[in-house]
Every structure is written in C-alpha cells, then in structure tokens.
Amino acid sequence: MQKFSSLLLMPLALFVSGCATAETTPETHILDPDWTFQDDFEAAPDKSFWQPARQVFFNSSCAGGTRSGSGTLRYDYLPNYGTANDPGVSEVGDSWAETKFILPIKATQIQISYDLYIPPDYVAAKRNHKGLMLWSGKYGVINSNITVHHSLWGTTASAKGGATPGFNIGMDGKNFGHAMRSDKALLWENHSGKWQRMHHYVELAERPGDFGRADIWRNGELIHSTHSAEIRPAYTGAPAPSESIRYASRGNYIDKGYLLGWANDLNNTELMSFCIENFTIKANKIVGATTTSVPSAIVQPRPPASVRID
Secondary structure (H helix, E strand, C coil): CCECCHHHHHHHHHHHCCCCCCCCCCCCCECCCCEEEEECCCCCCCCCCEEEEECEEEEECCCCCCCCCCCEEEEEECCCCCCCCCCCCCCCCCECCEEEEEEEEEECEEEEEEEEEECCCCCCCCCCEEEEEEEEECCCCCCEEEEEEEEEEEECCCCCCEEEEEEEEEECCCCCCEEEECCCCCCEECCCCEEEEEEEEEECCCCCCCECEEEEEECCEEEEECCCCCEECCCCCCCCHHHCCECCCCCCCEEEEEEECCECCCCCCCCEEEEEEEEEEEEECCCCEECCCCCCCCCCCCCCCCCCCC
16 A cells, blocks of 8 residues: 655646646555665675576677667577577476575565667567566465466567566465457557666555556556556456455565576577666565555645635
C-alpha cells in the first residue's frame, strides 16, 4: 500500500483545482531507502551483491558504445544448435545469459533502474525471454515464498515488431501465470540497436488482505503495470492482476533476483549481445514513501483570509 509524501501537496492541489493537465505516469522512486547499491560496471563485480553469472562479462565493451564511462555489463547469447555449441542449453534454438544478485535485507519495496542496449540483430521470439526475476525462498514460482517475474514475448501487433512484457506472479504455492497487455505494447523493439532507460518498481502487500503492485517504465513511459487498464489475467479464474501480489505467508519479502536470463526460441545464428549500464537498486524492509505516493483523501486547501468565496 503506497504511503503519502508531503512533497506532493502542491501538485495534487493544482490537479484538483484543474490547473494541471494529464501527463505520462511518472516513475515511482523510493524517497528514503534502507539500502542502495549502484554499479557502473567499470571494475570487477562486487561479490557481496552480484552472484555467479552465466555468459555475462563485467567492465566490457559493447557494440552500442557506452552511455557513460568505459565499461558495461555485457550479456552474450550464444547461437545454439544443441549441447555441442552450449553444454548448458540442450533445447535447440534457445540461449541463456543471466546474472544473479542478492539483497542484504528482506525487502518489501524495490526499485531498479538501468540503461539497456538492445542489439540491432535482435528479433523477438514468440516464446518468452526472461527480463527480471525477483523472489525469496526456493527458486521457482510455485516453490518460492513469493516471485515477481517479468518476461518478454514476441508480437507482431506493432508494425515495428518486438517483445511485449508480461508479469508472472505467485506466492505460497500458487502460480498466476503470465499477465499481459491486451494491446501488446512493446518494451523491446526488433532491430533496435539503441540504448533505452529501464525503471522497475515493485511493492509487496503489507498485510493479509492487502495487495502490492509492479510497474515497468521505458524511457520515462509506463509500459506495463499490474494496475494498468490494459493488463489481463493469464487464465480464467486467475485473480485480477491488481490483486495478484498478495501477502505471502511463507515469507513476505524479496532477497534474490537476476537480470535477463533464458531466451526460448531466440534462434540467433550469430552471437547476440545485450548490454547494461548505470545500474541502481534501492530497497526498503517496510514500504515507505515514494515520489508518486498519494493520500487516501484529498482535502481542499483553505483559501487565504483575504479571499472570499460565496
């Protein structure tokens, strides 16, 4: 449940009075995090946060250059024709590159931001490509205490083509499937060859009967949210996405994650490299105030004594 920030009193008052116009939903930022970690990938990995990686290289060059500094975190997806080419990937056509991380706190509120380079030879596969996985307990949506996972699915709904995001959420042995947008809005574009700024916000339920949320922005534009009017449940009988992040009785916190990951049917015939730069993660043990928090009720401001309202 989001908390109110006094910093928003003036903008809200202006909105209520009709002086503000509708804008793209702003990114949610945690105002006073318990813990923050940043990495520009210009040195060896900090092993207190980054865990063993697969086909991922720190302080590396990138085909897209760099946005700042000299190094990036590069993910190399090998072309796969079976285990002879990549012993870790037996499924022909699939590929796998990921880097795991651990949080030093049991977080219920997390924001993650980074620059992501999509290579010019990228073409989204119909099946999913993992984007960001967050969980606690054992790995796996059903096995974990709670999992909030975002993946990407190929679509031709847009003329450009690319990948549309989905949320796979589960807790306490439940798996609510991949909830996706009905309009198939793109998060990654085919043949991009460009950098884009990614921003994720995840908030867990604070108590039984409460619900959390998850949101993804690209270049400041909200692309996917559990609370979007465009998102649909994954299957008949699944809860509304806005009610899918529920209190986890097994352990209501997140302390593990990984970036990018397994790509089904990527079918790349040459090495395909994604890059990440300017990574920041912030987290709270208890949900706190954010830049987009809103009060439960908006009180009309009292006019100055010199102004008379009949």
